Amino acid sequence: MTLMQQEARETWQRIQQQIDSNGSLYAELAERIRSFDPAFVYIVGRGTSDHAGVFARYLIEVELGVVVAAAAPSVASLFSRQLKLQRALVLLISQSGRSEDILAQARAAKQSGALVVALVNDISSPLAALADYAVPLLAGPEKAVAATKSYLCTLAAILQLVAHWKQDAALLGALTSLPQALQSVLAQPAQLQLPHLQQLRHCVVLGRAFGYAISREIALKIKEVCGIQAEAFSSAEFLHGPVSLLNQPLTLLNVALEDESAGAHQTQITEVKKRGGEVVTLQIALPGIHPRLQPLLLMQRFYLDIEAIAVAMGKNPDAPTGLNKVTITL
Amino acid sequence: MTLMQQEARETWQRIQQQIDSNGSLYAELAERIRSFDPAFVYIVGRGTSDHAGVFARYLIEVELGVVVAAAAPSVASLFSRQLKLQRALVLLISQSGRSEDILAQARAAKQSGALVVALVNDISSPLAALADYAVPLLAGPEKAVAATKSYLCTLAAILQLVAHWKQDAALLGALTSLPQALQSVLAQPAQLQLPHLQQLRHCVVLGRAFGYAISREIALKIKEVCGIQAEAFSSAEFLHGPVSLLNQPLTLLNVALEDESAGAHQTQITEVKKRGGEVVTLQIALPGIHPRLQPLLLMQRFYLDIEAIAVAMGKNPDAPTGLNKVTITL
Numbered sequence: 001m002t003l004m005q006q007e008a009r010e011t012w013q014r015i016q017q018q019i020d021s022n023g024s025l026y027a028e029l030a031e032r033i034r035s036f037d038p039a040f041v042y043i044v045g046r047g048t049s050d051h052a053g054v055f056a057r058y059l060i061e062v063e064l065g066v067v068v069a070a071a072a073p074s075v076a077s078l079f080s081r082q083l084k085l086q087r088a089l090v091l092l093i094s095q096s097g098r099s100e101d102i103l104a105q106a107r108a109a110k111q112s113g114a115l116v117v118a119l120v121n122d123i124s125s126p127l128a129a130l131a132d133y134a135v136p137l138l139a140g141p142e143k144a145v146a147a148t149k150s151y152l153c154t155l156a157a158i159l160q161l162v163a164h165w166k167q168d169a170a171l172l173g174a175l176t177s178l179p180q181a182l183q184s185v186l187a188q189p190a191q192l193q194l195p196h197l198q199q200l201r202h203c204v205v206l207g208r209a210f211g212y213a214i215s216r217e218i219a220l221k222i223k224e225v226c227g228i229q230a231e232a233f234s235s236a237e238f239l240h241g242p243v244s245l246l247n248q249p250l251t252l253l254n255v256a257l258e259d260e261s262a263g264a265h266q267t268q269i270t271e272v273k274k275r276g277g278e279v280v281t282l283q284i285a286l287p288g289i290h291p292r293l294q295p296l297l298l299m300q301r302f303y304l305d306i307e308a309i310a311v312a313m314g315k316n317p318d319a320p321t322g323l324n325k326v327t328i329t330l
Numbered sequence: 331m332t333l334m335q336q337e338a339r340e341t342w343q344r345i346q347q348q349i350d351s352n353g354s355l356y357a358e359l360a361e362r363i364r365s366f367d368p369a370f371v372y373i374v375g376r377g378t379s380d381h382a383g384v385f386a387r388y389l390i391e392v393e394l395g396v397v398v399a400a401a402a403p404s405v406a407s408l409f410s411r412q413l414k415l416q417r418a419l420v421l422l423i424s425q426s427g428r429s430e431d432i433l434a435q436a437r438a439a440k441q442s443g444a445l446v447v448a449l450v451n452d453i454s455s456p457l458a459a460l461a462d463y464a465v466p467l468l469a470g471p472e473k474a475v476a477a478t479k480s481y482l483c484t485l486a487a488i489l490q491l492v493a494h495w496k497q498d499a500a501l502l503g504a505l506t507s508l509p510q511a512l513q514s515v516l517a518q519p520a521q522l523q524l525p526h527l528q529q530l531r532h533c534v535v536l537g538r539a540f541g542y543a544i545s546r547e548i549a550l551k552i553k554e555v556c557g558i559q560a561e562a563f564s565s566a567e568f569l570h571g572p573v574s575l576l577n578q579p580l581t582l583l584n585v586a587l588e589d590e591s592a593g594a595h596q597t598q599i600t601e602v603k604k605r606g607g608e609v610v611t612l613q614i615a616l617p618g619i620h621p622r623l624q625p626l627l628l629m630q631r632f633y634l635d636i637e638a639i640a641v642a643m644g645k646n647p648d649a650p651t652g653l654n655k656v657t658i659t660l
Contacts, residue, residue, distance in 0.1 A: 079590050
């Protein structure tokens with residue numbers, strides 16, 4: 001069994017531990033956020049953590065109505081501009097908590113008077129020490145280069161944080177069933193399979209809102225472990241120009257969530273099919289599941305599927321060429 | 331001559347007219363923005379206008395230190411969530427000023443107490459009527475489906491707006507020379523040429539900061555008029571996973587600006603070359619030009635080049651299959 005598969009499979013246990021351990025921390029942090037009353041949220045993260053930030057962006061905007069901005073690290077690191085963050089909740093997402101550019105942003109945020117919260121896997125890291133609040137992701141050590149459980153643990157932490165911030169009893173209740181739901185997905189049949197990707201050099205991933213958030217991570221993982229240039233689009237944005245790609249044969253993965261976006265998204269998918277796109281649908285059938293939990297379940301299935309496809313292609317998903325676990329960027 | 335080429339070539343005149351006409355409007359608007367003192371900026375736009383928003387995001391953050399968030403239209407349209415925008419400068423970018431989803435966002439922003447500014451080509455549009463301030467882009471009628479002059483006129487308006495807001499004499503001075511600089515680029519030799527793209531089904535566009543902003547528009551245009559899946563990345567982000575694509579032959583367009591990001595960007599490009607990437611560099615050599623004007627000049631050259639490549643490929647850049655000029659999205 002590859003490390004990637006092993007780590008993806010233990011996600012439900014790590015999230016169970018996170019739920020068991022972090023409850024009172026979230027309650028205290030949520031109280032502090034409500035009294036700070038941020039004018040906006042500013043999210044810092046790179047790679048897979050950046051993609052977790054896209055999920056956080058939709059969740060915070062949809063559930064709380066607070067605008068979320070994603071950090072452009074170069075503004076501080078290359079253009080030496082200190083941003084005005086005194087009314088911001090700054091959310092830093094990092095597994096190692098040691099990337100120098102993330103630390104620089106945390107310091108700048110502190111100096112400007114922001115409320116600084118770190119979601120961090122290594123709670124003994126300098127980032128955890130710097131932040132006003134450090135939320136341990138409790139993903140355990142992640143040895144595979146392609147992140148899986150750490151991404152899902154980050155999403156689970158974001159869901160907890162927002163559910164407590166909003167004091168959303170329905171979401172808080174639903175979260176207690178997340179580990180079991182993730183576990184049940186392990187036994188479900190594969191959705192994405194070798195024949196879907198085998199011949200491809202490039203493809204498209206379409207989702208809307210929360211579905212778009214995970215589409216970004218799906219596209220990155222297909223690049224990392226299969227070497228296929230998968231590009232994610234909001235299904236709404238795709239019809240504004242990229243649709244020209246359908247003049248040639250094109251495979252599109254359809255990230256189908258049963259939430260408020262389902263109708264509009266399906267309309268776009270129908271249009272794409274009408275224009276000749278080869279559509280592969282990724283969907284989770286767990287009746288009664290809270291819509292905000294669905295993206296995590298779909299990703300859980302996808303991680304297992306893409307690992308199996310990479311192995312079937314003769315690739316080693318634990319050692320994608322040219323990638324290191326911790327990346328330093330300036 | 332195609333409409334696309336014709337419109338791209340007249341950009342310098344349209345921007346000259348914009349500079350001649352809008353000066354006092356910017357001064358008044360800038361005064362109003364400074365007294366409103368926004369906690370953040372919230373930008374709304376779709377397609378090419380969305381890409382102009384990415385440029386605005388870097389410019390406002392780098393020059394003014396005010397955080398910029400990009401709108402996710404689905405939050406309002408599909409999830410019915412009214413965002414808290416009372417401390418925001420809301421910047422809506424639209425050519426027609428008639429897209430229903432943009433109008434809905436403008437109404438919601440007004441209701442929430444935001445300062446609402448529209449950059450709009452059709453000054454008689456409902457969007458112009460709704461906004462607190464409407465800045466006419468003065469691009470003239472744009473008939474080609476692939477936007478060119480309207481994008482550059484939008485970037486010029488954003489530069490004017492920020493230069494006045496910041497009261498940046500150097501940038502204000504430099505802007506007076508922009509039309510002439512754009513005109514001089516028309517006579518320069520082509521950079522991107524048919525052999526670079528002829529055999530490709532997919533490719534990558536790499537830039538950093540302002541270079542990344544225009545990379546998004548470059549990638550979209552290559553999709554629209556050549557049907558090639560070009561994907562834009564921040565050169566910093568590319569090394570965090572997508573670099574795995576270099577296990578196979580891959581062409582990368584290098585958007586090289588001579589600004590504060592040049593050193594860090596060049597380091598990443600060198601790394602990409604070392605790993606076997608086929609790099610084509612796009613660069614503008616106009617000695618002494620203000621760094622913030624460079625992206626517009628590079629785009630001016632690129633628009634002419636990509637139009638010529640599409641024609642040489644036997645495609646009609648004025649009629650990309652399946653695209654309409656005004657796209658309605660919910």
